[in-house]
Amino acid sequence: xxxxxxxxxxxxxxxxxxxxxxxxxxDAELVWHExxxxxxxxxxxxxxxxxxxxxxxxxxxxxxxxxxDEVRELAEEETPVLGIxxxxxxxxxxxxxxxxxxxxxxxxFQCEHVYLRVENADTPWTRAYEEGEVVEFPIxxxxxxxxxxxxxxxxLEEDDRILFRYCDGDGNVTADTNPNGSxxxxxxxxxxxxxxxxxxxxxxxxxxPELGSTDGRGVLTxxxxx
Amino acid sequence: MSLDDSDHELIxxxxxxxxxxAEAALFENLWSEHCAYRxxxxxxxxxxxxxxxxxxGPGDDAAVxxxxxxxDGSEAYITMGVESHNHPSYVDPFxxxxxxxxxxVRDTLSMGAYPIALADSLYFGDFDREHSRYLFEGVVEGxxxxxxxxxxxxxxxxxxxxxxxxxxxxxxxxxxxLIDDPDxxxxxxxxxxxxxxxxxxxxxxxxxxxxxxxxxxxLSEDAETEDRPAVQVGDPYTEKLLIEASERLLDEDxxxxxxxxxxxxxxxxxxxxxxxGGLGADIELDAVHQREPNxxxxxxxxxxxxxxxCYEVTPENVEEVKAVAERYDLGASVIGxxxxxxxxxxxxxxxxxxxxxxxxxxxxxxxxxxxxPQPTAERDLPDADLDAALxxxxxxxxxxxxxxxxxxxxxxxxxxxxxxPGDDAAVLAVREADVGLAFSxxxxxxxxxxxxxxxxxxxxxxxxxxxxxxxAVPHAAVDCLxxxxxxxxxxxxxxxxxxxxxxxMCRRLDVPVxxxxxxxxxxxxxxxxxxxxxxxxxxxxxxxxxPPLSLSGEGDILLVGEGPVAGGREARLGGSEYxxxxxxxxxxxxxxxxxxxxxxxxxxxxxxxTTLATHDVSHGGLAVALAEMVSGDAGASVTVDGxxxxxxxxxxGRVVVETTAPEDVRAAFDGVAPVTQLGSADxxxxxxxxxxxxxxxxxxxxxxxxxxxxxxxxx
Numbered sequence: 001x002x003x004x005x006x007x008x009x010x011x012x013x014x015x016x017x018x019x020x021x022x023x024x025x026x027d028a029e030l031v032w033h034e035x036x037x038x039x040x041x042x043x044x045x046x047x048x049x050x051x052x053x054x055x056x057x058x059x060x061x062x063x064x065x066x067x068x069d070e071v072r073e074l075a076e077e078e079t080p081v082l083g084i085x086x087x088x089x090x091x092x093x094x095x096x097x098x099x100x101x102x103x104x105x106x107x108x109f110q111c112e113h114v115y116l117r118v119e120n121a122d123t124p125w126t127r128a129y130e131e132g133e134v135v136e137f138p139i140x141x142x143x144x145x146x147x148x149x150x151x152x153x154x155x156l157e158e159d160d161r162i163l164f165r166y167c168d169g170d171g172n173v174t175a176d177t178n179p180n181g182s183x184x185x186x187x188x189x190x191x192x193x194x195x196x197x198x199x200x201x202x203x204x205x206x207x208x209p210e211l212g213s214t215d216g217r218g219v220l221t222x223x224x225x226x
Numbered sequence: 227m228s229l230d231d232s233d234h235e236l237i238x239x240x241x242x243x244x245x246x247x248a249e250a251a252l253f254e255n256l257w258s259e260h261c262a263y264r265x266x267x268x269x270x271x272x273x274x275x276x277x278x279x280x281x282x283g284p285g286d287d288a289a290v291x292x293x294x295x296x297x298d299g300s301e302a303y304i305t306m307g308v309e310s311h312n313h314p315s316y317v318d319p320f321x322x323x324x325x326x327x328x329x330x331v332r333d334t335l336s337m338g339a340y341p342i343a344l345a346d347s348l349y350f351g352d353f354d355r356e357h358s359r360y361l362f363e364g365v366v367e368g369x370x371x372x373x374x375x376x377x378x379x380x381x382x383x384x385x386x387x388x389x390x391x392x393x394x395x396x397x398x399x400x401x402x403x404l405i406d407d408p409d410x411x412x413x414x415x416x417x418x419x420x421x422x423x424x425x426x427x428x429x430x431x432x433x434x435x436x437x438x439x440x441x442x443x444x445l446s447e448d449a450e451t452e453d454r455p456a457v458q459v460g461d462p463y464t465e466k467l468l469i470e471a472s473e474r475l476l477d478e479d480x481x482x483x484x485x486x487x488x489x490x491x492x493x494x495x496x497x498x499x500x501x502x503g504g505l506g507a508d509i510e511l512d513a514v515h516q517r518e519p520n521x522x523x524x525x526x527x528x529x530x531x532x533x534x535x536c537y538e539v540t541p542e543n544v545e546e547v548k549a550v551a552e553r554y555d556l557g558a559s560v561i562g563x564x565x566x567x568x569x570x571x572x573x574x575x576x577x578x579x580x581x582x583x584x585x586x587x588x589x590x591x592x593x594x595x596x597x598x599p600q601p602t603a604e605r606d607l608p609d610a611d612l613d614a615a616l617x618x619x620x621x622x623x624x625x626x627x628x629x630x631x632x633x634x635x636x637x638x639x640x641x642x643x644x645x646x647p648g649d650d651a652a653v654l655a656v657r658e659a660d661v662g663l664a665f666s667x668x669x670x671x672x673x674x675x676x677x678x679x680x681x682x683x684x685x686x687x688x689x690x691x692x693x694x695x696x697x698a699v700p701h702a703a704v705d706c707l708x709x710x711x712x713x714x715x716x717x718x719x720x721x722x723x724x725x726x727x728x729x730x731m732c733r734r735l736d737v738p739v740x741x742x743x744x745x746x747x748x749x750x751x752x753x754x755x756x757x758x759x760x761x762x763x764x765x766x767x768x769x770x771x772x773p774p775l776s777l778s779g780e781g782d783i784l785l786v787g788e789g790p791v792a793g794g795r796e797a798r799l800g801g802s803e804y805x806x807x808x809x810x811x812x813x814x815x816x817x818x819x820x821x822x823x824x825x826x827x828x829x830x831x832x833x834x835x836t837t838l839a840t841h842d843v844s845h846g847g848l849a850v851a852l853a854e855m856v857s858g859d860a861g862a863s864v865t866v867d868g869x870x871x872x873x874x875x876x877x878x879g880r881v882v883v884e885t886t887a888p889e890d891v892r893a894a895f896d897g898v899a900p901v902t903q904l905g906s907a908d909x910x911x912x913x914x915x916x917x918x919x920x921x922x923x924x925x926x927x928x929x930x931x932x933x934x935x936x937x938x939x940x941x
Contacts, residue, residue, distance in 0.1 A: 007470075009463065009466070009467050009470075009554065009555060010375070010463050010466050010467075012375075012376065012377025012466065012639055013377070013639060015640070016639065016640060016641045019641060020641065032553075034553070048639075049377060049466075050374070050375045050462070050463065050466070052463065053375060053461070053462065053463025054375075055463070106941075108367075108370075108633075108634055109370050109371075109374055109634045109635075109636070110633055110634070111374075111632075111633055111634070111635060111636045111637055111638065112633055138638050140374070140636045140638060140639065142374075202638070204641065205638050205639075205641055208641055208655075210644070210655055210657070210770050211641065211642075211643070211644050211655060211770070212644060212771070
């Protein structure tokens with residue numbers, strides 16, 4: 001059983017994610033998109049980066065690559081699938097998750113640490129946290145502003161499909177704590193079923209104890225249980 | 227630009243005939259200042275580039291340095307390289323800066339390394355001018371776009387503004403690569419006649435023609451429009467594929483030697499490879515995969531299209547190399563083979579180049595240019611009151627926060643960054659060798675403008691102090707030496723001084739300078755740039771963490787180092803931000819008597835458990851260093867025995883230490899450097915400065931407002 005971290009041309013957080021999962025004792029491997037998923041795939045990560053150079057739209061080309069058909073099939077069979085950063089854009093582009101991630105309000109790339117409030121602690125990705133808990137994650141994106149129709153967002157909120165919102169150190173969610181202009185400060189959402197999720201912040205960058213913080217391990221634990 | 231008469235004569239003499247047009251163009255580019263270092267090479271012998279850690283010194287695509295062996299005996303190497311992309315960044319800031327990143331990363335790949343960190347040192351004209359800000363924004367965006375896309379973190383660097391960069395900004399970019407197994411190292415030296423030369427990467431087009439010669443003359447009034455075709459356009463997506471392909475080729479041990487295609491394109495890379503091996507080549511230019519039709523031999527030979535590598539491959543491995551290229555959607559063409567004869571190129575059945583590769587690469591005569599000694603400044607100090615001085619110096623874009631810049635760079639990809647930008651030096655976790663690698667890069671044009679020799683010594687010491695403040699001992703350095711038109715004796719005199727000053731301090735610190743880059747002719751209608759010696763230094767330590775720059779609020783505050791506050795010396799303000807704000811001149815401060823002892827002891831003290839915070843004292847002097855350490859949660863009360871200038875003296879080789887064991891720090895520096903108790907840290911969030919019996923206070927919020935000038939202006 002292995003977690004497949006899919007490598008598209010231009011992916012660049014692929015090795016980081018394998019390293020973070022491996023350090024947690026989760027079996028993970030890089031899978032080049034043209035090689036297809038291994039038979040024993042027990043989880044899938046769509047990692048961060050710039051798949052296909054973000055030409056056309058971030059994530060748009062990767063979402064249409066053949067390996068995504070395999071990912072969709074596994075997702076329907078309740079295999080955990082997590083999209084991080086560019087992987088989140090791919091997840092939305094391929095309709096695994098709702099909404100879209102588009103150009104930051106600042107129109108610039110932003111690499112910085114932000115606070116996130118855990119909105120729903122009853123998913124495979126957030127079970128390690130308490131609801132309302134504040135964690136610190138890095139973001140690194142130029143197109144991370146979550147966009148969706150108002151009615152759809154209300155539905156998501158009613159169905160408890162928001163994983164994290166950008167907040168301050170005390171958990172207050174305000175316009176000032178929103179780094180990229182995301183609607184309702186949304187930083188991550190789940191698919192129809194909560195074993196599929198996407199998020200812009202990078203859990204793999206806060207999962208290796210030698211770099212200081214392990215706040216992100218809670219998210220990756222979603223694969224340990226699979 | 228064309229071949230000058232004496233070069234032409236030498237070439238005709240050597241060949242026994244007139245050069246063909248393609249040969250003449252090759253000589254013009256490879257014998258240019260940019261490629262052949264004709265004016266600077268005679269000076270570069272000042273540098274000491276040897277040491278037991280040096281595996282490959284100057285002269286290849288990048289230098290290779292061994293890291294201290296891990297406890298389990300694991301051996302790893304790093305590569306170090308630095309490059310300038312000055313003229314292209316003036317003409318087209320976004321693409322010029324972006325392709326500078328691409329070039330230094332390919333230099334790293336061609337040694338068999340994986341690029342793990344970038345640093346950018348940038349220099350622009352006065353921040354108040356709109357054109358300077360346009361260049362600054364474009365350059366930062368170009369670096370951000372390219373570096374972020376290829377997944378190599380930009381972890382440190384520097385940004386400075388100075389009037390004399392108005393017509394000629396500088397973009398210096400350094401890259402560190404990791405070779406986690408010494409057997410993976412390759413060089414640019416061709417190995418064996420009969421091996422094939424394979425060109426992998428982007429198709430060749432008509433972009434960047436004559437880039438090397440463009441970099442070897444002054445920028446003209448109309449450079450922004452006239453020289454556009456000499457600037458290349460980068461494609462970071464292809465570069466990332468090239469990184470992946472390179473890893474695969476190394477994993478499968480498929481390449482014998484490698485060189486990236488940079489200045490002078492295919493002609494440069496292929497001829498230099500075989501020249502290094504004392505060999506020749508037969509190259510069929512028609513075989514090159516091309517992006518546009520009807521290219522001439524000369525265009526194929528000299529195009530500087532980006533994201534291309536030339537590999538030497540044994541005949542039996544050619545198909546496998548092509549398969550790897552195909553896997554990563556990269557073009558590949560077998561363009562010829564290594565021979566024992568001349569460097570020969572054919573095109574449409576005709577021989578267009580037939581010369582001795584060694585003569586082409588090494589035959590350029592060196593220039594022995596006259597220099598003029600640099601004047602020494604007299605003392606003429608302005609009168610400024612402390613509050614006004616604090617406001618001016620803290621809100622100068624030179625000392626201000628660079629967060630607006632590094633926030634646009636992905637500085638955490640590859641999960642190695644344990645100390646992030648905004649501190650004195652970055653620290654990277656190199657788990658493969660169990661080493662913490664600290665990295666600092668920069669220069670200060672105010673210093674080298676005021677005093678080229680002493681200023682360059684200060685640049686070297688300041689970078690070393692940045693590492694030491696984070697607990698690392700300097701290990702090796704590369705330099706990027708930028709100067710104006712060397713044919714002007716006063717300009718060349720200043721350039722010659724920065725070379726000597728940098729070399730002298732690196733020698734005293736026992737840091738080998740393992741490679742570098744020289745960029746001359748940074749001269750425009752608005753005059754020459756200040757001589758600018760960017761130094762990129764790495765240091766090593768046996769842990770990944772480091773004391774922060776910010777005060778904890780719990781300890782005593784000590785100043786270590788000689789200067790107007792300690793050691794009883796008079797303030798010297800030459801080269802300071804204080805003088806650039808208020809006018810006036812002064813001598814440049816002296817460097818400490820034992821810089822090497824200072825750096826080693828500072829590194830050891832930084833890593834003690836009782837050390838709560840450390841910060842080097844440099845641009846803006848002690849006033850800026852202390853202000854930067856204050857946050858909303860922690861402040862300090864400090865008394866300085868001296869007058870206002872003492873706070874703004876930029877004497878290098880000093881650190882501020884917050885410690886719970888001040889006596890231990892004194893004992894450690896006994897006989898090495900003076901230690902002065904300045905005061906103590908507290909939880910106030912305020913900097914309280916007492917000087918000459920008067921006290922001034924600055925709230926953290928006020929300090930931040932001053933320091934935010936770049937973001938405030940550009941957002």
